[in-house]
Amino acid sequence: MRDFDQMGIIVDWMDACRKGDLATLLDLYADDGKVECSCNGTHLYRGRHELETYWGPKLSAFSSAGFGLEEIHPGQNGIDLEYSIAGALRVRASFRFSAEGKIHSTLCEPAQQGAHDCAAC
Template structure:
């Protein structure tokens, strides 16, 4: 995403996202998303907008186990940022993040990393 003309730090936003998840701070997590953001979960479910995020996140944050939201790697890609980390249940996942011009998350796609322990 370097040279994209953005006035925000997409990796910094993903780190803020990870910190809010790790610390179970829904009130800090939700404002990182655009109003009509989509969240595509590893389970194949899609959650849209604030109502969708409120359906998805509270239970995930409450049910998070100790190694949840542990950072493994983070990489800028051409149109997004890709985060490798431990999901709320400790499983290894990769999530791609896309942003609007204001630096809010417009879309995430979570991909399970099979065979990663």
């Protein structure tokens, strides 16, 4: 059992996304944290600089279009989340954590869009 609140970290992640708060979002990730995005091809972003490059433009889209929670629940080794952009576009994200209570990895992919390009995750 981890001695930190994984669900609470993801709630903080969602709040940062809603507010467009890049600094807070990046602080939730471990120094070697990574995002693997399969929404428009598969791309891997690792470390604070690459995560900043990835998340910066996305947060602008999230905060202006609307960012909503659809589902959140414990996963096999972390937290699984489904969120929506502009009330319609849905993205599935799985989060894994470091022993220090930081996000170690995020895997995102389109949810309920089939083969469509989600372009927002």
